[in-house]
Amino acid sequence: MSIIRSGFIISATHTITSEVPNRIGVQKNASADSTLLLTCRKPKQKPKNRTPTLWRDIKDETRSVARQKANELLESDYNLTKTDMIISAFGPTLQVFTQEYPVVDDRDNPVRPKEALTEARAAVTEVIIKHELSGDLESVDSLSTWYVLTWLVYGTENVPYDEARQLGLGVGVQIDDVKQGTKIWSKSRDDVVIKGQDYRVRDFSALEAGEKRRKRAYPVDPTDSSFEYDIDAVHAALNVLKTKGSDFTWNWLQDRDLQNSTSFKRTAESLIQVLPDEHPDRELLVNLASGETGDLLDIDEASITSTESEESSRTTLQDFQS
Structure with missing residues (x-):
């Protein structure tokens, strides 16, 4: 100004x-x-x-x-x-x-x-x-879109707070408003830390065994029949796959009709493309998109590719003149 x-x-x-x-x-x-x-x-x-x-x-x-x-x-x-x-x-x-x-x-x-x-x-x-990405995110809800875009743009779980907030505004999400209820991010100094399924989802096997975990601490319940956000459904599916195996997950997906949810499949497919190879959720996503669960979801396996770092060859904008 x-x-x-x-x-x-x-x-x-x-x-x-x-x-x-x-x-x-x-x-x-x-x-x-x-x-x-x-x-x-x-x-x-x-x-x-x-x-x-x-x-x-x-x-x-x-x-x-x-x-x-x-x-x-x-x-x-x-x-x-x-x-x-x-x-x-x-x-x-x-x-x-x-x-x-x-x-x-x-x-x-x-x-x-x-x-x-x-x-x-x-x-x-x-x-x-x-x-x-191999497809658009038009069918995906705003919070899940923000989650995918944050990984796509920054490629790391630590993102400067104001950058994450502004990216949220661009897709219609006030990230401060969703922080407590979703646990999808936490604060570390001046950074937003993007969270995966292990931080957000109550363990399915532990729930079956009668363990009680406060919903406030783990807002995503994998035993729910439906989910408010696509990213919640994807994270729940990853927890089920991790704790119960692929056969159980196949039935779990069918019971919730997620194989017919375009937004669920687009969120999962996009996350495969944007999450770093070392992120623990990516291996689970690849497994979800493979085998019988992959056949059920009909996710394009061509999107399952490993990307190599290109940082050494990056061109910075001081080399570019408008």
């Missing part, structure tokens, strides 16, 4: 590597590795007092330019991280916003630049989904 009020137009954004990634003290701290550089310019002529622009009149354009930038980078020779792709879309998005400033909503309330950045994140993640 200070830049905008000073009369500048933001025309591009770049990430500059500012820390040695393996330096002690910045390891596992994604926000410390890069600095965001804004490229700004002043118009040749001093702008006159303008009538405020309606946010709804430029909202689609902010998404469009972000989507276009993401597609350009995917078609280029640059090998960028997902976060760098999102950041690259901030420049053209903010350019549209600053050129049209001041911006107000339908009730004449000021709209701040962060609204435009939320649209940029949402647009770029749509492009990334189409490029990286």
Whole structure:
């Protein structure tokens, strides 16, 4: 806002590597590795007092330019991280916003630049989904979509809190509102820690044996006949597979008609593609998509592929000029 009020137009954004990634003290701290550089310019002529622009009149354009930038980078020779792709879309998005400033909503309330950045994140993640996953997530609920996207974009269970929160806003999830009831993430300093099935699901065999665990501590009950979120159903299925075996799981899936749930299958298939090879849930997911349970769910086994790290060949945006 200070830049905008000073009369500048933001025309591009770049990430500059500012820390040695393996330096002690910045390891596992994604926000410390890069600095965001804004490229700004002043118009040749001093702008006159303008009538405020309606946010709804430029909202689609902010998404469009972000989507276009993401597609350009995917078609280029640059090998960028997902976060760098999102950041690259901030420049053209903010350019549209600053050129049209001041911006107000339908009730004449000021709209701040962060609204435009939320649209940029949402647009770029749509492009990334189409490029990286074997299918879309349109049938999947918002919380499960956020869970898949967080792994897709960041590739680690530790994500800077504000980045995770903003990604949630882009798909319609207030992550603070769901934290206590779902246990899908926890806080560690300034990071969100994304949780797997072992942290969220009450053990099926222990439940059969009469063990009582508070639902508040383990919100997902694998003996339930239905689940509020697709990710809950997937995590419950993984627990059943782990504790009871594939034959029991086949019947468990059929009893809940999950073989006919497109959103359940899309969530499971997407998680296979985005979870790191070393994540314990990924091996369970591969087993779920194989054998008799795989035949029942009809999950495309072509999606079960191991990906090698490409960090050494990453192109950072200081090598890229808009």
